[in-house]
Amino acid sequence: MIYGLVRPDSGRMLLRGAPYQPAKPSEARQNGVAMVFQHFSLFEALNVAENVALGMENPPPMRELAERIRAVSQEYGLPLDPAKLVGDLSAGERQRVEIIRCLLQDPKLLIMDEPTSVLTPQEVGILFQTLRQLSAEGTAILYISHKLEEIRSLCDEATILRRGKVVATCTPRDKTARELAELMVGQVLTPPAKAPKPPGPVALEVTGLSVASPNPFGTALKDVSFTLRQGEVLGIAGVAGNGQDELLLAMSGEILSPEAAVKIAGQPVGRLGPNARRALGLVAAPEERLGHAAAPDMSLTENALLSSYVRKGFLKRGFIGWGAVEEFAQGIIKAFDVRTPGSHVAARALSGGNLQKFVIGREILQEPSVIVVNQPTWGVDAAAAAAIRQALLDLAARGAAVVAISQDLDELVEISDSFAALNEGRMTRPRPAQGLTVDEIGLMMGGAHGMDVAHHHEQQGASA
């Protein structure tokens, strides 16, 4: 709304003491308001300079603009090549494009919506230094995030929103992350309980897996190997776009690989499709909820059927036993506290968090021997996220092997027994999660990806 995309129904906004009601983003930009979006507002087939030009009111000629991009990006330690196609950049580099686009307009107010979800811890550190430098230069920053430690370390003042209402305003440095989380959710949180268990026999074995990405701007997997025992949780970290989607597809059977590259309980399944792998006990829950994990316009009952009929035996001579499916869908809704008027509701009508609970629940209730999940708690509120993590841990305690791919490091640290990271399609060797520090994890994720600490002209001597 501050950026002029939506008009307020009531109330008023003041900018520098004057009433302010932008009708469109260009008006907001003229008033010195710039925004970095959570979901990138970039064009993959256009180059960096063209992307920057699209976000500016009166861009200079391309050649001059390219020069300025180079200059500003060096000044703030965010190196960028203006002639490169955005589709070829990593997620961290893409975010730099967004930030540079804002910086070139000399913003008085910079709005950032969840900017760190795609960065390694090292990159986050550098971003924060850039932001502190900006705020020291007199730019106000509105920082929207659900990562509480970030708010605590960066912000002077925090306002907590719950379902569109302001529930509290506080100085985050004086609060613990716990207190902030409880303000956010409105209830007391319990961290998931992990029961120690002896490792079982090997459930999933991946050896030398290399596959090309089906997406023209995707990342190919290069020589990925790991083994996973029953009851073990493998956490896979990595900045978005480093092969996570491809890994999930290769596990679920949507991308085929050489026969022996993937083995479920010793049986080679590389050439088998998703249903054959489900029959052998491997299920998967992809990141994209609408359109990949669930068909948006089909009801929850129908969606429950789609991935579960192999393991639950809902088909009798080619006919569907709808009664049993309905019961199964109701069971998911009850067990995972999916808030919905009923199982007849279309998947697209559910909120992201509720649909995620449904999708994860659908896979977990099939009692698989191996489950692969990508971003299991992306966009889910803290209470539901805790419930999903607990369900995954419970499943592991019952003897299933869990592969959890996530960009949320706190989540991975919480649930994983062993830990690996994806970087440009390569995976590090899994290490025991116990005793890993955030710094070590960051290095496994590929460190700072060529980012450089901001060296402003005054600080040049100091950083050299």
Added chain:
Amino acid sequence: MDLSAINPAVLFASLIVAATPILLAGLGELVVEKAGVLNLGVEGMMIVGAICGFAVAVNTGSPALGFIGGALGGAALSLIFAVLTQYLLANQVATGLALTLFGLGFAALIGQGYVGIKPPLTERLSFGPLSDIPVLGTVLLRHDLMVYLALLAVAGIWYVLNRTRVGLILRAVGENHDAAHALGYKVVRIRLLAIMFGGAMAGLGGAYLSLVRVPLWTEGMTSGAGWIALALVVFASWRPGRLMLGAWLFGGITVLQLNLQAAGAKVPVEYLQMSPYVITILVLVVMSARGGRAMGAPAALGRSFHATH
């Protein structure tokens, strides 16, 4: 068979003329698709342009007014498509197909009184003695104004798409309409204008058929030229320069077919008639084998846009 009856210079000159209608329509469709809209109604817009241009030219006696009438007719028909797909969010493929069928019928209705009439002659430009240069003069310098305008349009559209802000915004809308909207660009308005430009160009191409190329009005006279224009855009992988070469290639096939028949060749006409489509399919196969990115298709092509916030 007597191949010596085919004069290469004359062949090339008539090839350029034969290529002009599909070149005009293809350029229009290229701009539309670059904005992320797939309008399969090119054939319908062409034939409506053909009859509108023909009727205006016959009634006013001016071919120039006829071409303007053809462009307006095509643009008016495309406006139906624009309203249906951009405001009412109808499926673009179905709407485009319906537009073609509607256009064919509607043009036949208007055209009932015009069968068998000769349109006023569109004069060829004369470059004086230059037109008499052997070969070069025959090939390049003895055409009517529309041929040169079409060639100028190739350069102009390339320049606008790749070198100007308008073109950048147009490509951005076709690439990712959600991001363009987030940056404050009017996705629907830009697409509306692109669709109307495409309609006007298709109408011009149609008018060129009925006023210069044939020149007569008969029902269904476009006989698939609109589909060739659509295939041409894909063949050219959305690049104006390649589109011109493709138009010459496909135009050349049409001309060659007539010449071969005249020379008494034993090649069945049907093979030549289907060859543009076969070539397009082959190009598609080659391009997708080289990986999706080489194709250069706008990422939002054919997807409906609805502002959610």
